[in-house]
Amino acid sequence: MNWENIAGQENLKKLLRESIAENRVSHAQLFLGKEGYGTFPMVLAYAKEIFSRENEHAASKVEHLNHLDLHFCFPVFTDNKNSLSKNKFEEFREMVLASPYANYDDWTAFLESENKQLFISADEIDDQNQKFALKSFEGGTKILIVWRADKMNIAAANKFLKFLEEPPAKTLILLTAETANDILPTILSRTQIVEVPRISDEDLEAYLKKNHSVSDDKIREIVHEAQGDLNEALKILNSGHKSDEFEKLFVQWVRDAFMVKKKPQFLKSIIFWAREIAGWNREKQKNFLNYCSEIFRLALLQNYQSENLVYKKINADGFNWAGFSKYISGANIESILEEISTADLHLTRNGNPKIVWTDLGIKLSRYIHKNS
Numbered sequence: 308m309n310w311e312n313i314a315g316q317e318n319l320k321k322l323l324r325e326s327i328a329e330n331r332v333s334h335a336q337l338f339l340g341k342e343g344y345g346t347f348p349m350v351l352a353y354a355k356e357i358f359s360r361e362n363e364h365a366a367s368k369v370e371h372l373n374h375l376d377l378h379f380c381f382p383v384f385t386d387n388k389n390s391l392s393k394n395k396f397e398e399f400r401e402m403v404l405a406s407p408y409a410n411y412d413d414w415t416a417f418l419e420s421e422n423k424q425l426f427i428s429a430d431e432i433d434d435q436n437q438k439f440a441l442k443s444f445e446g447g448t449k450i451l452i453v454w455r456a457d458k459m460n461i462a463a464a465n466k467f468l469k470f471l472e473e474p475p476a477k478t479l480i481l482l483t484a485e486t487a488n489d490i491l492p493t494i495l496s497r498t499q500i501v502e503v504p505r506i507s508d509e510d511l512e513a514y515l516k517k518n519h520s521v522s523d524d525k526i527r528e529i530v531h532e533a534q535g536d537l538n539e540a541l542k543i544l545n546s547g548h549k550s551d552e553f554e555k556l557f558v559q560w561v562r563d564a565f566m567v568k569k570k571p572q573f574l575k576s577i578i579f580w581a582r583e584i585a586g587w588n589r590e591k592q593k594n595f596l597n598y599c600s601e602i603f604r605l606a607l608l609q610n611y612q613s614e615n616l617v618y619k620k621i622n623a624d625g626f627n628w629a630g631f632s633k634y635i636s637g638a639n640i641e642s643i644l645e646e647i648s649t650a651d652l653h654l655t656r657n658g659n660p661k662i663v664w665t666d667l668g669i670k671l672s673r674y675i676h677k678n679s
Contacts, residue, residue: 347483426458487500512527528619553595560577606632609628
């Protein structure tokens with residue numbers, strides 16, 4: 308991953324390059340930010356620059372993730388009583404080379420492990436300790452990249468803490484995580500925090516225009532919806548028919564929710580709606596939740612006469628966007644978005660999707676009739 312291939316983040320790139328040039332590289336750094344902001348590409352470019360200054364031929368090895376002094380640690384599921392990153396490295400390498408901005412849900416889907424718990428184990432930390440006890444192959448720096456360090460279990464985190472406190476000579480430890488909430492405070496206190504901000508709308512728009520042949524109007528819509536997340540922007544760009552499917556199911560949900568109050572038999576329709584969505588993989592279900600949240604927010608803006616901020620409307624299949632928007636107000640938007648967020652949390656924690664979606668579907672019929 309080259310610096311120039313990373314979308315935006317010019318200030319952070321400059322700071323990182325300067326830290327290398329001025330020999331101010333901290334031995335343990337934690338990059339905090341969504342994967343879609345470029346945390347992992349940033350870490351790879353950083354590692355590549357460090358190795359390249361020691362050996363000019365190292366660049367291509369880092370780009371292909373096969374540099375012998377570059378090691379990776381990432382969450383995996385237990386397989387035959389074993390949970391070591393090295394057993395899934397080829398899959399991880401394939402995913403990263405295809406999509407360096409991929410996130411945790413993409414990794415889960417890539418492994419087809421939506422119903423399995425992925426984590427970084429104590430055995431994994433022991434395995435890394437053994438690797439770093441050996442001398443480097445090229446005689447220079449050894450680098451460990453821990454992707455999604457927030458997925459360490461407690462036993463792993465405690466062992467990793469000892470590794471941080473007494474690292475082998477010429478060892479650089481680079482961790483990534485979306486937030487610091489699930490990382491031990493003692494680990495945080497021993498790392499230099501590097502905040503990776505969202506990609507600016509201008510940089511995201513420039514990246515999409517440079518790399519994809521899409522109309523300006525479509526790109527602006529994608530940029531608004533992606534909220535600085537390139538991974539999300541690319542998914543929206545490539546979804547095509549999926550957006551049509553989401554729109555159709557959203558309209559069905561809203562119409563049934565409106566009708567339940569007068570005709571309870573529409574409750575059966577909501578149950579069938581929930582069953583259909585529950586059959587999707589978890590990533591697609593979570594994407595639909597994000598889609599629903601965004602549509603409700605846009606409807607609120609429409610209702611409050613902020614039409615200049617409404618970059619997308621639903622007008623398909625005779626749907627009355629203006630009429631629908633009048634029902635989304637300060638009286639119910641918070642409750643609706645909170646229920647969607649709760650559904651997302653339950654899906655993340657492997658809740659029964661049929662129950663999650665049925666509950667969410669029914670609750671909308673309660674909230675949508677709340678008056679301002």
